Amino acid sequence: MAKIFRKRDExxxxxxxxxxxxxxxxxxxxxxxxxxKTGLTESQQRHLSxxxxxxxxxxxxPFVANN
Numbered sequence: 001m002a003k004i005f006r007k008r009d010e011x012x013x014x015x016x017x018x019x020x021x022x023x024x025x026x027x028x029x030x031x032x033x034x035x036x037k038t039g040l041t042e043s044q045q046r047h048l049s050x051x052x053x054x055x056x057x058x059x060x061x062p063f064v065a066n067n
Contacts, residue, residue, distance in 0.1 A: 014047050016054035030065045
């Protein structure tokens with residue numbers, strides 16, 4: 001399996017209502033991508049995961065993939 005590395009994103013704030021941006025960081029199975037793959041800092045990754053979890057609870061993002 002080939003790893004895909006992205007350039008470091010300069011995102012300062014992740015909004016849970018912006019589900020289009022959050023979908024970039026969720027894989028096809030609905031899991032949050034790891035830091036190595038997203039290229040985010042530790043702090044940004046924490047903010048991202050909180051935003052994704054909030055969006056899931058508000059039904060903006062699915063908990064699992066639709067298979």
